[in-house]
Amino acid sequence: MTRHSHFSFQRLLGIIVKEFTQMRRDRLTFAMMLGIPLLQLTLFGYAINADPRHLPAAVLLADQGPQGRTLLQAMKNSTYFDFVRQVSTETEAHNLLARGQVQFVVNIPENFSRDLLRGDRPALLVEADATDPAATGNALGQLNAIFSAALLNDLKGPLESLAATDGPIDLRVHALYNPEVITQYNIVPGLMGVILTMTMIMITGLAITRERERGTMENLLSMPTRPSEVLIGKIVPYIFVGYIQVGVILVASYFLFHVPMQGSILLLLLVALVFIAANLAMGITFSTIAKNQLQAMQMTFFAFLPSILLSGFMFPFRGMPPWAQLIGEVFPLTHFLRIVRGILLKGNTSVEVMNQLWQIALFAVVAMAIGIKRYRQTLD
Amino acid sequence: MKNGELIVDVRGMTKHYDGRAVVDHVDLQVRAGEIYGFLGPNGSGKTTFLRMLCGLLRADEGSGTCLGHDVIRESEAIKREVGYMTQRFSFWEDLSIEENLDFVARMYELKKRRQAVRESIEQLGLAGREKQLAGQLSGGWKQRLALTACLIHNPKLLLLDEPTAGVDPKARRDFWEQIHRLAAKGLTFLITTHYMDEAERCHRLAYIAYGKLLAHGTVDEVIGQVGLTTWSVSGPGLPHLAEELRARQGIQQAVAFGNALHVSSDDAAALEQAIAPFRHAPYDWRKIPSGLEDAFISLMEVSKDNFAK
Numbered sequence: 001m002t003r004h005s006h007f008s009f010q011r012l013l014g015i016i017v018k019e020f021t022q023m024r025r026d027r028l029t030f031a032m033m034l035g036i037p038l039l040q041l042t043l044f045g046y047a048i049n050a051d052p053r054h055l056p057a058a059v060l061l062a063d064q065g066p067q068g069r070t071l072l073q074a075m076k077n078s079t080y081f082d083f084v085r086q087v088s089t090e091t092e093a094h095n096l097l098a099r100g101q102v103q104f105v106v107n108i109p110e111n112f113s114r115d116l117l118r119g120d121r122p123a124l125l126v127e128a129d130a131t132d133p134a135a136t137g138n139a140l141g142q143l144n145a146i147f148s149a150a151l152l153n154d155l156k157g158p159l160e161s162l163a164a165t166d167g168p169i170d171l172r173v174h175a176l177y178n179p180e181v182i183t184q185y186n187i188v189p190g191l192m193g194v195i196l197t198m199t200m201i202m203i204t205g206l207a208i209t210r211e212r213e214r215g216t217m218e219n220l221l222s223m224p225t226r227p228s229e230v231l232i233g234k235i236v237p238y239i240f241v242g243y244i245q246v247g248v249i250l251v252a253s254y255f256l257f258h259v260p261m262q263g264s265i266l267l268l269l270l271v272a273l274v275f276i277a278a279n280l281a282m283g284i285t286f287s288t289i290a291k292n293q294l295q296a297m298q299m300t301f302f303a304f305l306p307s308i309l310l311s312g313f314m315f316p317f318r319g320m321p322p323w324a325q326l327i328g329e330v331f332p333l334t335h336f337l338r339i340v341r342g343i344l345l346k347g348n349t350s351v352e353v354m355n356q357l358w359q360i361a362l363f364a365v366v367a368m369a370i371g372i373k374r375y376r377q378t379l380d
Numbered sequence: 381m382k383n384g385e386l387i388v389d390v391r392g393m394t395k396h397y398d399g400r401a402v403v404d405h406v407d408l409q410v411r412a413g414e415i416y417g418f419l420g421p422n423g424s425g426k427t428t429f430l431r432m433l434c435g436l437l438r439a440d441e442g443s444g445t446c447l448g449h450d451v452i453r454e455s456e457a458i459k460r461e462v463g464y465m466t467q468r469f470s471f472w473e474d475l476s477i478e479e480n481l482d483f484v485a486r487m488y489e490l491k492k493r494r495q496a497v498r499e500s501i502e503q504l505g506l507a508g509r510e511k512q513l514a515g516q517l518s519g520g521w522k523q524r525l526a527l528t529a530c531l532i533h534n535p536k537l538l539l540l541d542e543p544t545a546g547v548d549p550k551a552r553r554d555f556w557e558q559i560h561r562l563a564a565k566g567l568t569f570l571i572t573t574h575y576m577d578e579a580e581r582c583h584r585l586a587y588i589a590y591g592k593l594l595a596h597g598t599v600d601e602v603i604g605q606v607g608l609t610t611w612s613v614s615g616p617g618l619p620h621l622a623e624e625l626r627a628r629q630g631i632q633q634a635v636a637f638g639n640a641l642h643v644s645s646d647d648a649a650a651l652e653q654a655i656a657p658f659r660h661a662p663y664d665w666r667k668i669p670s671g672l673e674d675a676f677i678s679l680m681e682v683s684k685d686n687f688a689k
């Protein structure tokens with residue numbers, strides 16, 4: 001068997017210094033490492049809204065009475081609906097929906113007010129373009145509440161019996177941790193995980209393939225370096241990069257998006273170390289498998305897409321079928337999202353965090369072991 | 381290491397790629413302080429052989445020692461005492477001269493690292509330019525940097541793979557002078573090359589083609605092994621004469637050398653018979669000792685025939 005030499009800290013240091021120097025010289029990569037978080041923060045942070053308002057609606061109003069107008073006014077006041085068109089036929093209304101010019105058509109039939117006052121429970125039809133359920137869901141969910149509240153004023157005195165009753169249960173809902181349901185509070189901390197996943201895997205994915213493509217691998221292999229020295233040496237510099245990204249995102253979260261920070265930032269920084277290491281280990285493992293830089297890039301996206309889709313960043317984790325949740329549980333991002341949202345919004349402490357953290361750590365160890373095993377010490 | 385001691389002593393070194401033997405049972409002995417030239421056409425297995433010696437490739441078969449370490453099992457120990465200069469410049473072009481040397485020094489865990497780096501830069505004659513990026517150096521300087529970097533850990537054996545490819549004649553001469561100076565101090569070299577003048581500057585040579593070692597020894601021994609007889613002919617209309625000669629049986633090569641034509645074959649009698657019809661005025665025929673190049677071209681032709689069979 002091959003006689004193994006000891007692990008050398010001097011060699012490790014040498015590789016770290018070399019990687020740092022090369023990173024510093026590679027302006028494009030360096031800019032990308034800072035540019036990606038800023039760009040994504042701006043895009044996702046400012047552009048994404050899971051509670052869309054001011055949706056265009058058309059109205060088909062055949063009723064002459066005041067109650068129909070009251071309801072329309074109430075819908076408008078809710079800020080979910082903007083009435084952009086008044087149409088006179090159903091065909092016209094359907095055309096607008098089909099062309100995507102309006103999201104809703106509100107159809108108030110003839111004699112609506114009269115029938116309402118008579119207690120005939122007249123129909124009010126709201127047609128929605130539900131091709132994107134997320135866009136219409138919240139607005140439709142609010143309708144009952146909007147209408148009940150609006151009619152309270154009109155249905156006074158003798159008409160009071162027509163108003164919606166309170167129902168048999170006194171229902172109370174407390175939306176904890178994010179009472180105003182501000183999307184950014186969920187998205188921005190989540191972005192920390194997404195950005196780290198993407199950049200960390202990609203950067204280290206290129207690390208070894210680049211040496212191979214440039215022909216420097218032959219030189220490196222002809223020297224008495226050990227696989228663990230090379231791989232760890234290539235990971236360490238990017239931990240610093242990861243922390244720069246974490247810093248940028250935390251500052252932006254606090255000052256731009258006013259994300260609450262209930263828990264310990266120090267704890268979050270410690271957790272981030274494990275998470276960053278897990279992603280770097282995954283990237284370095286890709287790097288040992290890929291034949292060139294292009295393949296390494298492709299593998300990065302192959303891993304990145306499922307983790308962004310199945311981790312609960314984009315879609316609710318609990319909405320996924322069990323098999324998808326099972327896949328999601330494998331990705332470090334899934335656990336990191338729970339941790340970072342837990343710490344920032346819920347004020348979680350190390351007790352709650354540990355539950356997720358060991359799974360990230362396990363992933364890191366396994367990925368690193370595969371990487372070291374796959375790293376070839378010869379050119380064979 | 382004493383002079384005469386075997387630095388490299390390997391037998392039956394074999395490497396297959398896709399079922400084809402790229403290096404086919406090559407035996408090689410190199411003594412301490414020797415400059416050993418390794419010649420052969422492109423793709424003949426020279427680089428593969430060097431890579432097997434320094435543990436960059438695993439040999440499929442073979443045994444022996446390199447610097448006293450087992451060539452198959454102790455490649456890590458061998459790496460520590462060998463300097464390997466790759467055919468293509470393989471240092472980091474986005475690192476400076478100093479950073480490259482410092483990196484190499486760290487990889488070999490040198491005790492007096494800074495001092496070693498400073499001395500290397502001075503030896504290179506690059507003091508004052510040490511901050512320059514390696515990628516900005518010219519071919520000749522890259523080669524010198526690579527050699528210096530290979531020497532920084534005081535190896536006992538240097539494996540140089542076509543070190544002078546793409547380097548101008550002046551730099552090549554300087555390079556060989558340095559090699560001879562270092563060999564005089566006891567360093568051993570195994571150098572692959574295509575150039576005949578470089579081959580003649582080696583103490584001993586080996587010729588490899590299609591993975592097989594065809595001849596080895598000193599320059600004279602190699603020429604002797606090929607057993608070539610060569611005639612030089614001068615006179616008018618040599619290109620025409622060369623064509624006529626090549627068409628005849630018994631002549632292996634007819635190559636123009638300046639104002640003369642060298643005609644050779646390993647069968648002296650057949651050669652004499654073949655040239656007999658042309659041995660008259662205005663041609664001036666003279667029997668000359670065969671050169672190294674004649675010998676190598678003959679070896680290459682013969683091995684090509686063997687390979688085609």
